[in-house]
Amino acid sequence: xxxxxxxxxxxxxxxxxxxxxxxxxxxxxxxxxxxxxxxxxxxxxxxxxxxxxxxxxxxxxxxxxxxxxxxxxxxxxxxxxxxxxxxxxxxxxxxxxxxxxxxxxxxxxxxxxxxxxxxxxxxxxxxxxxxxxxxxxxxxxxxxxxxxxxxxxxxxxxxxxxxxxxxxxxxxxxxxxxxxxxxxxxxxxxxxxxxxxxxxxxxxxxxxxxx
Amino acid sequence: xxxxxxxxxxxxxxxxxxxxxxxxxxxxxxxxxxxxxxxxxxxxxxxxxxxxxxxxxxxxxxxxxxxxxxxxxxxxxxxxxxxxxxxxxxxxxxxxxxxxxxxxxxxxxxxxxxxxxxxxxxxxxxxxxxxxxxxxxxxxxxxxxxxxxxxxxxxxxxxxxxxxxxxxxxxxxxxxxxxxxxxxxxxxxxxxxxxxxxxxxxxxxxxxxxx
Numbered sequence: 332x333x334x335x336x337x338x339x340x341x342x343x344x345x346x347x348x349x350x351x352x353x354x355x356x357x358x359x360x361x362x363x364x365x366x367x368x369x370x371x372x373x374x375x376x377x378x379x380x381x382x383x384x385x386x387x388x389x390x391x392x393x394x395x396x397x398x399x400x401x402x403x404x405x406x407x408x409x410x411x412x413x414x415x416x417x418x419x420x421x422x423x424x425x426x427x428x429x430x431x432x433x434x435x436x437x438x439x440x441x442x443x444x445x446x447x448x449x450x451x452x453x454x455x456x457x458x459x460x461x462x463x464x465x466x467x468x469x470x471x472x473x474x475x476x477x478x479x480x481x482x483x484x485x486x487x488x489x490x491x492x493x494x495x496x497x498x499x500x501x502x503x504x505x506x507x508x509x510x511x512x513x514x515x516x517x518x519x520x521x522x523x524x525x526x527x528x529x530x531x532x533x534x535x536x537x538x539x540x541x542x
Numbered sequence: 543x544x545x546x547x548x549x550x551x552x553x554x555x556x557x558x559x560x561x562x563x564x565x566x567x568x569x570x571x572x573x574x575x576x577x578x579x580x581x582x583x584x585x586x587x588x589x590x591x592x593x594x595x596x597x598x599x600x601x602x603x604x605x606x607x608x609x610x611x612x613x614x615x616x617x618x619x620x621x622x623x624x625x626x627x628x629x630x631x632x633x634x635x636x637x638x639x640x641x642x643x644x645x646x647x648x649x650x651x652x653x654x655x656x657x658x659x660x661x662x663x664x665x666x667x668x669x670x671x672x673x674x675x676x677x678x679x680x681x682x683x684x685x686x687x688x689x690x691x692x693x694x695x696x697x698x699x700x701x702x703x704x705x706x707x708x709x710x711x712x713x714x715x716x717x718x719x720x721x722x723x724x725x726x727x728x729x730x731x732x733x734x735x736x737x738x739x740x741x742x743x744x745x746x747x748x749x750x751x752x753x
Contacts, residue, residue: 342639379681387635387677409748417737424598424730428553448742456737463730466598470723471592476710479704483735485703489696490739492689494747501689512681514740518733519674521633525695525732526628526667528701529725531659536705537620 334360338369341378348378356381356396380511382418387420388515396418398515402507408495414454414505416514421455427465434474435465446483545571548581552589556580559589567592567607588679590724595630604741605630613718620708625665627725632666645685646676656659657694704728 337360351357357377360368377399384390386400389458401407401415427435436452439461443450450457467475497509546569549556562568568588573580573647588610595601595609610619612626638646647663650672661668678686708720 339633342637348555370546376681376683377608378678379566382637383677383681386637387674403597410744413740413744413748417741421734424595426553426593426705443738446739446742448738449745450738450741453737454741456734456741460731460734463598463645463727463734466590466594467723467727467731470587470594472587476707478707478730479676479731480702482700482732483739485696485700486732486735488737489693489742490697490743491637493694493736493740494743498747502726508681512678514737516674516678518729518736520678520688521693521736522666522729522733523632523671523674523695524690524697525700525704525729526632526725527654527659527661527665527671528657528694529624529704530628530661530665530667531657532701532705533621533624534660536709537624 332370333367334370337374337378341382342384344463351378351381354388356399363456366537376508380508383512384515387519388420390419390515391510398511402511409506409510412510413514416511418455420515421459423455423458424462424466426446427462427469431465431468432461434468435461437476438464438479442479442483445480446487489521543581544578546580548585548589552586552593552636552738554589554593562589562592565603565607567603569608572742587719587737591719595726596696596725598728598730599631601630601726610721613722620721623721627722631729632670634666635673635677638673642676643672646672649675649685649690653690653694656691657698670716670741700732 332340334348338348341348343351348357352359357374360370362368362376381395381399384395384414390398398416398419401412403421406427407415439457442454443452443457452458464475464477464479475504497506498512500506500509543551545556545559549559552559554562559568563570568585571585572577592606592610595606601609601728609627609630612623618626650668651663654663654668654693663669675686675688676689678688704724707715708724711720713718
């Protein structure tokens with residue numbers, strides 16, 4: 332297809348498609364004349380993935396480039412694609428005090444040991460967890476009753492679903508895309524499900540409850 | 543305590559504390575002279591909650607104000623505080639095509655019926671779920687094998703933990719704060735746990751796997 336069709340099919344304006352081409356996010360089409368190129372259905376799919384990372388995942392252009400580079404490098408294994416996608420979407424909150432952070436880091440280390448997780452305490456998600464727990468501690472003024480072990484067990488079961496739905500995909504290319512979609516959009520899916528379930532649980536327990 | 547101590551204790555600069563006072567996010571202290579006011583430990587706690595909503599939850603000043611107003615209104619019940627906090631943190635993604643959105647809305651309606659959830663399809667989380675599922679559909683070019691029922695069941699169990707940890711708090715004031723902390727910071731906690739569990743599951747299944 333030509334540029335105009337690529338734009339119509341993907342819903343992305345021509346000027347934006349050209350910007351992604353210049354930024355190297357989208358591979359160039361096959362040149363058919365000095366002013367024209369031919370694009371494949373794979374270009375449409377790639378454009379939709381880029382838009383989802385930018386608009387739903389909230390990634391920057393350079394974060395999107397890092398994820399796509401990892402996707403396109405045949406020497407990068409699936410586990411490493413997970414790592415790159417996770418670093419792009421994981422914001423590590425700063426600003427908590429040293430005392431709260433020291434408590435939170437110990438809490439995270441204990442949890443990792445308890446669950447037997449093969450996860451570095453220096454990884455983005457482990458540092459993010461410590462940063463958020465430190466904030467919760469500071470607001471409460473004491474170690475919160477966080478039920479972290481029970482939450483971690485449920486998180487394991489969600490992660491098993493994530494990994495098995497990636498394994499069920501047809502091709503390696505599909506699996507790599509599944510890692511990125513699952514990481515970037517998966518949080519939004521589970522977050523929405525959890526809030527819907529909270530509304531239901533809270534309606535049964537709290538509605539009309541006097542304060 | 544005086545303004546300088548309030549700033550030191552909370553780690554929030556004096557100019558920022560004054561800005562929150564002007565914006566009505568922080569209730570005024572008790573005036574002790576024309577140029578001085580006295581602040582309580584509750585002011586420190588409120589400042590930490592405001593910072594967490596802004597810096598970890600990514601809320602705007604006006605969203606923070608809406609949440610605090612609901613917290614402070616004695617006629618608003620706990621279930622309604624949940625609703626206000628959820629609307630503040632839930633981004634409803636737009637930009638998916640009509641065909642994908644129509645499919646996603648039906649998918650969400652079927653899920654709500656299947657789980658028996660007392661949740662409006664017009665609520666922010668239900669619309670957010672449809673928006674994200676529509677994007678996943680568009681990228682794949684077909685209805686994704688999303689294991690949504692299994693995910694919804696796990697989300698229910700996380701929501702039960704959320705609601706029961708709020709019920710376990712000492713006072714109604716504490717419970718209201720728990721709703722806000724759980725909603726605004728709870729996603730970041732569970733998201734980090736899920737990513738750590740993904741790293742562990744992916745290391746066992748995918749590391750060194752050929753592409």
